[in-house]
Amino acid sequence: MQRAKPLRDAVTVVIAGELDHFAAPQIRHELDQIVGDPNVIHLVLDLENLTFMDSSGIGVLLGRLRALQARGGTLSVKNMQPPIEKLFRLSGLQRVIGVEENKKGGRL
Structure with missing residues (x-):
């Protein structure tokens, strides 16, 4: 996992x-270390190099989403590969986690 420099109150993390x-x-x-920083309100996960995610991964995302929402924050993802996009569609994650436009212009 690689953490990018924060931009104001947003942090992008590459998984x-x-x-x-x-x-x-x-x-x-x-992620809890990042979400625990009161200056971080918006967390963006860059999933371009994420090759697989199971229910444990879904739980990680939803837990961090809840923590951010508790203080008015957001969690979003970007640059998902097709298998991860499919998981988001089938599980309904795209209805609760923001999906930003991919580098290639696509979006769920």
Whole structure:
């Protein structure tokens, strides 16, 4: 996971590889460090290099979304690969997590 420099009250984080049962605890911990910063209101996850996500990953995203929403913040994702886009559609995540336009111009 790579953290980009914050832009005002927003932070972009790049998540690569797999967000599954094995990786979820570490990624959850790292995201909690960011979400725990009271100056961070908007968290954007760049998922361009995320190759796989299971229900553990969904739980990580939803937990951070709830924490941000509790203080008026938002969570959004961008640059999803087709398998991740499909997971978002099938699970309905795109209805609760903001989806920004992909680099190629596509959007869910």
